[in-house]
Amino acid sequence: xxxxxxxxxxxxxxxxxxxxxxxxxxxxxxxxxxxxxxxxxxxxxxxxxxxxxxxxxxxxxxxxxxxxxxxxxxxxxxxxxxxxxxxxxxxxxxxxxxxxxxxxxxxxxxxx
Amino acid sequence: xxxxxxxxxxxxxxxxxxxxxxxxxxxxxxxxxxxxxxxxxxxxxxxxxxxxxxxxxxxxxxxxxxxxxxxxxxxxxxxxxxxxxxxxxxxxxxxxxxxxxxxxxxxxxxxx
Numbered sequence: 001x002x003x004x005x006x007x008x009x010x011x012x013x014x015x016x017x018x019x020x021x022x023x024x025x026x027x028x029x030x031x032x033x034x035x036x037x038x039x040x041x042x043x044x045x046x047x048x049x050x051x052x053x054x055x056x057x058x059x060x061x062x063x064x065x066x067x068x069x070x071x072x073x074x075x076x077x078x079x080x081x082x083x084x085x086x087x088x089x090x091x092x093x094x095x096x097x098x099x100x101x102x103x104x105x106x107x108x109x110x111x112x
Numbered sequence: 113x114x115x116x117x118x119x120x121x122x123x124x125x126x127x128x129x130x131x132x133x134x135x136x137x138x139x140x141x142x143x144x145x146x147x148x149x150x151x152x153x154x155x156x157x158x159x160x161x162x163x164x165x166x167x168x169x170x171x172x173x174x175x176x177x178x179x180x181x182x183x184x185x186x187x188x189x190x191x192x193x194x195x196x197x198x199x200x201x202x203x204x205x206x207x208x209x210x211x212x213x214x215x216x217x218x219x220x221x222x223x224x
Contacts, residue, residue, distance in 0.1 A: 033211075035212075042202075042214030042217050043155070043202075045211045048210050056210065056211045058211070090154060101212065
């Protein structure tokens, strides 16, 4: 079975640009969460979606937005990129709360 | 606000030795997760602990959860070089969204 897949794997953008990151959850998983991991730190929660509805939002500016599609895949959008947005962006999917979370391999975003 | 603290943050140990690492969290939760991360890689799920007194073992690693003390331990038995990685604990905030709050991670180096 395919795990959580994320695309692209690496991305270089210029300050002020916009970026879209994509995530496909494990088949059957209806919950998708996004995390930002800055080098040397633990991941920080950005968004959680379940059945296409936003269930949680972390302490990130409005430049960050996300959505979940009918097939449960998800996109994370970041507008007006700043140098500080450079990080590993991780997507996690879950079957249900008590089953834990499976993380994708991440998208490494570099803003120059 | 839920805070998760890990200690130590850095550990260098010799092969064959035992050690216990700690994860404390600040508010009530009965769901705690341990993850492993290799350099440049994503998060690999190690343990899902869902109740007070839960104990799980996999190979040379054993994790336990004490929800009353808000403490989880990860015990390493007879360490081997392949265990070198960064270990994160994460606590489910249980606020209605499936939001994980991560510790800063413990970087483990096992020397031959």
